[in-house]
Amino acid sequence: MLRRLYDWTLSLAARKSAEAWLAIIAFVESSVFLIPADVLFLPMGLxxxxxxxxYAMVATVFSVLGGIAGWYLGHYAFEAVAKPVLEFYGKLDAFEAMRASVGYETLLLLLVTSGLAHLPPIKVVTILSGAANINLGLFIVSAILARGARFFFLAWLLRRYGEPIRHFIEKQLGLIAGIGAALLIAGYAAYRYVA
Known part of the structure; x- marks a missing residue:
């Protein structure tokens, strides 16, 4: 099922309505959808x-708006809407573990790392941010910085290197972004330990 969903999302890039689909996918990815907007963004950009x-602006704006929707789901409709979505994707246990173990500052850090590298999945962190009552303004600023950095960096890579960079992005960028996110978390943990 996941492969069919991925292929369907990829097929949207060839349509005349691809930009509208990019907006929709970027929006729903941040709160309920499993496939990242990158799958559509890359072939459209090429x-x-x-x-x-x-395209980077569209993806950023609608990803942030989707994140805000996720925040509202977590804040106002966790039991009725957000919990069933997390259960459907098998993310409820991860969500509950994060909810029990992270503080306010750590959650903001996770928002940035999930926006940059999908670690942990952004939908989990947006819903968790609402459930944990993270300040909505701070949430929005963090989401703009993280998601904007991701999409504009991808745009820069595609603009600079074109088609040859596509396979690198698809195969290795997640790993590199994940390592960067891990270093960011480790730096934060070291800072908290020293302070």
Whole structure:
């Protein structure tokens, strides 16, 4: 099922309505959808490199709006809506473990790392941010910085290197971003330990 969903998402890049689909996928990825917007963003950017910055802006704006929707789900509708979504994706246990073990500052750090590298999945962190009552303004600023950095960095890579970088992005960028996120978390942990 996951492969079919991935292939369907990828097929949207060839449509005339691809930009609208990018907005929709970026929105729902941040709160309920499993496939990242990158799957659609990459082929769209390669097909129309002159529109890369526009696509990055669309993906960022709608990803942040989707994150806000996830925050509201966690804050106002956790039991009725968010919990069943997390159960459906098999993320409820991870969510509950995070909810029990993370503080306010750690949650903001996780928001940044999930926005950059999908570690942990962004939908889990957006819902958790609402459930933990993270300040919505601070949440929005963090989401803009993290998601904007991700999409604009991808746009820059595609603009600079074109098609040859696509396979690197698809295979290795997640690993590199994950290592960067782990280093960010380790740096934060070291700072907290020293302070």
């Amino acid at each position: 097909a129309r490199p002159e529109k890369l910055w526009r």
